[in-house]
Amino acid sequence: MMEKIIGGIIILGVLILELSFVSSAHFVVGRVNEALDGTSPNDLEIVLWNYNNGLQDNLTDIVGSAGNSGQSNLYMVDCELLETACQMGDIISIKIFDNGDGGYFNSEEVNVTITGAGFDLAENLTLNSPPNITSIFVDDFVYLPAGEVDLIAGGQKLVSCVANVTELDGDSLQNPNASFFASGYFFETPDDNNYHYLNDTCNVDTGFGNENESQINCTFSLEYYSNPGSWDCQIVIEDIYGAKRNLTTNTNVNELLAVELINYVDYGLVEVNNVSSEAVLNVTNMGNVMVNLSLSGYGEVPEDDLAMKCLSGEIPVGFAKYNLTDSMGGELTYEQFEGNYTNLTKDPRIKELNLGARENDLENDKINETYWRIYVPADVAGTCSGAILFGAIKAQAI
Amino acid sequence: MVRKIILLILLLFVFGGLFFLGVNSFEIDHSYELVQGKNTVSFYGINPFYVEDLIKLNPDIEVVSYGNYDVSVGYINVFGGVGRNFVVSEGSYEIIVSRDISLILPNNE
16 A cells, blocks of 8 residues: 555656746737838847846747747747746847848837736837938039039039938938949948048938938039049938938049140240250149140241240241150250150140049149250240140040 | 655655645646646646637636747737647646636547
């Protein structure tokens, strides 16, 4: 009899041991509504943590039928599985976190206090709608022709990139920024005046449109040596949950052909029947394409076949000569002058200079020296003056 | 004398364990009396059934769950039933009820 009692008690003991494997659970259940733009929260990950213990001790669930709840738009988490199991009175925080897609899938955060009930129902969450950039436009402030940016020789041209944004949740917008970059480059490319400009202080006009609309205005000061061709403007904006959106549009930066020269060439005092000393004339590329030069000259009126008109007498155009590449210092005989310099002509002659567009943002690295001399014939006296006509001609890239 | 001591130790072990676990209801036949709140219930010799069917027969059940350590499977009687409609078979479960009830098991007349 005693053996039977002991046997029964042992069976009971085993039963109790098995009971210890039934964990206590306290479920938090909640609903996640679709975003106002219609995006479903199903299959997104929800995170739950104890407000006081911090996010590092967290549990996750998948919203919808793929998760614990097995029901569309619902989630269900046993908060007793937290490393520090939840207890009555604890505040549990819940939200949907970014799944890595630029903060697209986020939600506000809700808190639920753990009660002594069988489970706790959290307040409904609504999936965040990221800001929606509905339109984007980029141009310089000369609107005709549209879609073209005309640079200013040696100067800066303001280009405006404007986007209209709808934020269905009515959230504030933050971190507006934009990049304007040449084809072949990207939003993240470091700034370089030839091909990339970043503006991270764009203006957000909340007075634009209705209560859910804003306008983002980003301006760029384009340098004259910005590469010609197709350029993209990309505007990026995010809401207070960090949900980002961007939109890109395209325009064309036109070629700018321009050179800068000093106002005059001073040959100094030259004796008759002598060749002047060499005058150096700097030619600076003030555009965005490689240039050659067209050169011609006149004394008083175009095509008068003169280089200079003097107080007494004239200097024929061919007596003014140039060398676009090599300098020859010191005094020259007429023969040396003839042999090393090219005659100025009354008609424009195109001469190869291959002066590229500026590349260095800190200093102009595209300045070429040109070298000039003039021969003064015997029957000339007094002060002389004339004109040298410089034209910029687009050179083919080497 | 030795047997009596062994018996005493076993009884202490069993009832001490019961006290430690805080079990509200514990039945090994097909009569399950549950009290309001958490109940740990062990089913033996029953025909398996879906938890959803159990809740349909016992609408005062709030939650049925089982699991251990890092896994918890539950079914909650809200929004028409939230959670996996798991099969209840022999074993132990936690059942939370909103009031004292006599549990009715499906297919276990």
